[in-house]
Amino acid sequence: MRSLSFEAREERRRQVVGLRRRGWTYEAIAEETGLSRTGVFNICQRHAQEGTPGPKDKQGGRKVGDCRSLSAEQEAEIRKLICDKTPDQLTMAFALWNRQAVRHLIVERYGVALTPQGVGKYLARWGFTPQKPIKRAYEQRPELVQAWLTDTYPQIAQRAKAEGAEIHWGDETGLRPDDVRGRSYAPAGKTSEIRVMNRREGLSVMSTVTNRGKVRWKVFEGAMNADILIEFMKRLIKDTGGKKVFLILDNLKVHHAKPDKAWLAEHATAIEVFYLPSYSPELNPDEMLNADLKAVVTSKATARAKGDLKRAKVSHLRRLQKSPARVMRYFQHGPVR
Numbered sequence: 001m002r003s004l005s006f007e008a009r010e011e012r013r014r015q016v017v018g019l020r021r022r023g024w025t026y027e028a029i030a031e032e033t034g035l036s037r038t039g040v041f042n043i044c045q046r047h048a049q050e051g052t053p054g055p056k057d058k059q060g061g062r063k064v065g066d067c068r069s070l071s072a073e074q075e076a077e078i079r080k081l082i083c084d085k086t087p088d089q090l091t092m093a094f095a096l097w098n099r100q101a102v103r104h105l106i107v108e109r110y111g112v113a114l115t116p117q118g119v120g121k122y123l124a125r126w127g128f129t130p131q132k133p134i135k136r137a138y139e140q141r142p143e144l145v146q147a148w149l150t151d152t153y154p155q156i157a158q159r160a161k162a163e164g165a166e167i168h169w170g171d172e173t174g175l176r177p178d179d180v181r182g183r184s185y186a187p188a189g190k191t192s193e194i195r196v197m198n199r200r201e202g203l204s205v206m207s208t209v210t211n212r213g214k215v216r217w218k219v220f221e222g223a224m225n226a227d228i229l230i231e232f233m234k235r236l237i238k239d240t241g242g243k244k245v246f247l248i249l250d251n252l253k254v255h256h257a258k259p260d261k262a263w264l265a266e267h268a269t270a271i272e273v274f275y276l277p278s279y280s281p282e283l284n285p286d287e288m289l290n291a292d293l294k295a296v297v298t299s300k301a302t303a304r305a306k307g308d309l310k311r312a313k314v315s316h317l318r319r320l321q322k323s324p325a326r327v328m329r330y331f332q333h334g335p336v337r
Contacts, residue, residue: 209289
């Protein structure tokens, strides 16, 4: 019986009770079911005393929460601190909430010294998993971010709807041919090598995305400047078929350059630019395109000749243009949703 699951034990007991009702002896039932005579007798006795619930297994083991080092109230407080604070905010010498940091917090608060394995079991029980944290600039002002989310952007969206405008989220990123990411399997103790070009061929891209899955982009060499941005905006308004463009950018210095402002003033009926709060890249869905692009291009074979990197980048951008559903998923990312 001990080797059976709860459901199988219950079924076996029902079998015993049924055979007994049909007049079988204890010995015959024991031989039929593979149980001992004493076991059969005990099952029948329980059924006679307790009725129908008798054959069911009773909950074994200690109750949930018994013999734990932390009380339910202490667990709730630790969970709240991990969710609401970072270790450095609690004057702890840790950057992230790893098991050692949580262990230190528990010792500091309650004087209970758990093993790292014990801390891991608590974290798993609470539903916490190790995750790559989202980087947020220390200089970011939360009140400005909140104002953007609750007031600024809803007003932009309302205006876009009223004026029939198309909202584009824009950003720039760069790639190098020696930028190779990821891991490679190799025999233990023999780290694999990858040969990259020592001559760096820096290549940048300016792109925009919309929540309908539209992607527009321009690949260029070197750093972003006002002339490149103006050229991109010219193409953007030409591409929209007469619709006004609401372009949302970050606060890169070149985005506020005097030539940009002068050009925008001349084309105010065709395009208008808005700016995200400072140090808030996590609010821009075009950052998801940048991450997507880098993940794909850097996993390919490294560039061996001039133009290889550009071909790889353009190939993936064209693929994204033909995959609006993939681009629309960028807008489901937590901070921008």
